Amino acid sequence: IAGFMNSLQQFQKDKINEEIVELLQVYLDMEDYTMENAKKVCGNVAGLLAWTRAMVTFFGINKEVVPLKANLAIQESRLRAANNELSKAKAQLAEKQDLLDDAEMCKKKMQTASALIDGLSGEKFRWTEQSKEFKEQINRLVSDVLQLAGFLSYCRPFNQNFHDLLLKDIWEEELRSNKIPFTETLNIVSSLISMRKVQELPTDDLSVQNGIIVTKASRYPVLIDPQIQGKAWIKKKGSKNTLQVSNST
Structure with a gap:
């Protein structure tokens, strides 16, 4: 390799x-x-x-x-x-x-x-x-794509602090220790989605990142959504595709 x-x-x-x-x-x-x-x-x-x-x-x-x-x-x-x-x-x-x-x-x-x-x-x-x-x-x-792929694959269940821990304290340090060049100022959001799409997401960083994971990852996520932001966003996004909402008991 x-x-x-x-x-x-x-x-x-x-x-x-x-x-x-x-x-x-x-x-x-x-x-x-x-x-x-x-x-x-x-x-x-x-x-x-x-x-x-x-x-x-x-x-x-x-x-x-x-x-x-x-x-x-x-x-x-x-x-x-x-x-x-x-x-x-x-x-x-x-x-x-x-x-x-x-x-x-x-x-x-x-x-x-x-x-x-x-x-x-x-x-x-x-x-x-x-x-x-x-x-x-x-x-x-290669290293930048590796970080972006890692973000989509492993960051989905965690909060913002853990996102930052994986990206900055673990993955970047691992790249440095192996002397693999990477972009120091890599922007996960702008690298994976256009600014026009960002404007359609909630304003806080974690919601933006979660929205990217929902739209870009290959597997379907389970949303923990106490503030109902995710639900409102999905309904708005899916309205163009005749999304049907059902209630389960």
Whole structure:
């Protein structure tokens, strides 16, 4: 397992090409190739599914960045050539008047190239930072997915304090002790559900997390609901699907 993890972390992403993505796309387009189905099988399978999707996303971004970097190198080469031409024109300016026109033209070329270089330089920094962050996210992906799967599998019967204990004091410490990279600020809620869906849940953190477990976990929960918040939420959510409420004695 350790060797397999290392092979994922050291995978040469820059060697991904269109043919590989086309072959992989057949699987990505399958109806059952989803995080939900993968989680039903195994948390590790879900992690690998997310990893393959991340590789395809990286290829799409990298495919746009590489031509821009190449164009930047071309423009830098043009700028050097324009500077050389301008120097020669200035040296011969005293002899021929027509060289003055050539020097002016070269100067305009240099200004245009300089403006383009200045613009691309800022983009180059942003692309570099984004690429670096993306690589770091990939390195943390498996451990982050492991924590999310653990949350859905083991946190359901417990209160907020125990949720925090499992996530911060036990799982994160275990990852640190094994020197496995993970996201220090991993947000369980935003990682598993959209903010629009969060707004449909009760406002306290525990209710939000419980709501996520209800909607994302593969098994049906039993609700302990003294304040009737869960019941009201389920009735509202199920009203769109003709939910029928029955009383049992």
